[in-house]
Amino acid sequence: MTQKETIILGIESSCDDTSAAILKNETILSNLIAGQDVHREYGGVVPELASRAHLQSIVPVVDAAIKKAGIQRTDIDGVAFTKGPGLLGSLVVGTSFAKSFALAMDIPLIDVNHMYGHVLAHFIDDAGKEKPQFPFLCLTVSGGHTQIVRVKDHLDMEVIGTTIDDAAGEAFDKIAKLLGFEYPGGPFIDKYAVKGNPDAFSFGIPKVGGLDYSFSGLKTSVLYFLQKQERINPSFIEDNLEDLCASVQRSIINILFKKLILATEQTGIVQVALAGGVSANSELRSRLKEEGQKRNWKVYIPKFEYCTDNAAMIAITGKYMFDKKVFCDQSVTAQARINFNAYKAAK
Numbered sequence: 001m002t003q004k005e006t007i008i009l010g011i012e013s014s015c016d017d018t019s020a021a022i023l024k025n026e027t028i029l030s031n032l033i034a035g036q037d038v039h040r041e042y043g044g045v046v047p048e049l050a051s052r053a054h055l056q057s058i059v060p061v062v063d064a065a066i067k068k069a070g071i072q073r074t075d076i077d078g079v080a081f082t083k084g085p086g087l088l089g090s091l092v093v094g095t096s097f098a099k100s101f102a103l104a105m106d107i108p109l110i111d112v113n114h115m116y117g118h119v120l121a122h123f124i125d126d127a128g129k130e131k132p133q134f135p136f137l138c139l140t141v142s143g144g145h146t147q148i149v150r151v152k153d154h155l156d157m158e159v160i161g162t163t164i165d166d167a168a169g170e171a172f173d174k175i176a177k178l179l180g181f182e183y184p185g186g187p188f189i190d191k192y193a194v195k196g197n198p199d200a201f202s203f204g205i206p207k208v209g210g211l212d213y214s215f216s217g218l219k220t221s222v223l224y225f226l227q228k229q230e231r232i233n234p235s236f237i238e239d240n241l242e243d244l245c246a247s248v249q250r251s252i253i254n255i256l257f258k259k260l261i262l263a264t265e266q267t268g269i270v271q272v273a274l275a276g277g278v279s280a281n282s283e284l285r286s287r288l289k290e291e292g293q294k295r296n297w298k299v300y301i302p303k304f305e306y307c308t309d310n311a312a313m314i315a316i317t318g319k320y321m322f323d324k325k326v327f328c329d330q331s332v333t334a335q336a337r338i339n340f341n342a343y344k345a346a347k
């Protein structure tokens with residue numbers, strides 16, 4: 001007897017992207033994202049504008065995802081949505097939509113932790129690409145989080161290192177802003193760094209205990225350095241943009257790897273994955289491959305489209321919860337903050 005197919009609608013609205021995806025078993029049929037240009041001129045996400053933009057996009061994006069997948073609404077077995085963490089007003093839009101959809105279609109409602117989604121994006125079927133074996137370590141680096149996660153099973157994970165201040169993506173974005181780039185600046189630093197010299201300037205590595213990270217000191221030292229240099233040469237940034245980008249990027253990546261290497265030594269786990277928006281960074285991706293070869297790690301690099309926020313990762317997480325019948329009811333509410341280690345996906 002063949003196993004019944006499971007079709008999940010995934011909804012993601014935790015920050016400034018409205019996304020909907022249709023997943024059949026572990027295969028993505030559609031994964032659409034409506035971005036929000038409205039934040040560019042403000043140099044960061046404006047929460048009130050984000051929730052309004054989600055409201056405008058959610059229905060058309062879900063409709064388009066269903067059409068693109070070539071299915072009927074009635075084929076959907078469950079609706080998975082991001083419950084948190086994220087911006088409350090943004091989360092409320094996706095949560096309310098998912099609740100109404102589940103009620104109208106009389107199907108299970110699945111509340112997904114966004115940070116589980118980033119990790120589990122590795123389990124989406126992708127021709128020929130190997131999926132991680134348990135246990136593995138996942139360096140999840142995004143605009144809001146920097147975590148080393150010990151992944152024991154799909155729904156059993158633990159954060160063993162985290163940032164005590166800014167996230168890695170936040171460091172990219174804040175420093176990019178100092179260099180004159182618009183938000184989000186991470187991809188600009190990546191692009192300009194390609195032609196720069198990463199050893200041109202050095203910014204030092206913070207001293208933080210254990211497996212934790214800190215990025216606020218780096219941002220401050222870049223700020224003071226730029227102020228000092230601009231007093232001597234007002235066009236210092238312009239004259240050295242590529243070298244500055246390469247040096248900043250190298251510093252962030254060195255900081256990330258110092259603790260990641262320590263984590264493999266402390267846990268003895270040598271399967272290492274990357275996740276989150278910053279894992280789209282070209283140097284971070286190639287550095288993981290290099291370190292993997294050097295240290296005999298088995299490494300897993302996510303597909304570009306599953307690095308930054310997307311609903312496909314929410315749908316795959318929802319699928320594992322669906323299989324275990326981990327559903328929520330209509331009393332569920334969005335949650336801006338979730339204590340990762342206290343949270344139990346399998347409930």
Ligand code: KG4
Pocket residue numbers: 015141142143144145168169170172173184185186187190276277278279280281282307308309
């Ligand atoms: O995971 P994500 O889409 O949203 C959050 O959950 O935060 O991550 C967004 C972050 C931003 O800080 C953005 O600048 C960063 O990912 N990012 C990059 C690159 N692409 C996106 N940072 C460095 N290099 C990139 N190529």
Ligand code: ZN
Pocket residue numbers: 114118142143276277308309
């Ligand atoms: Zn994210």
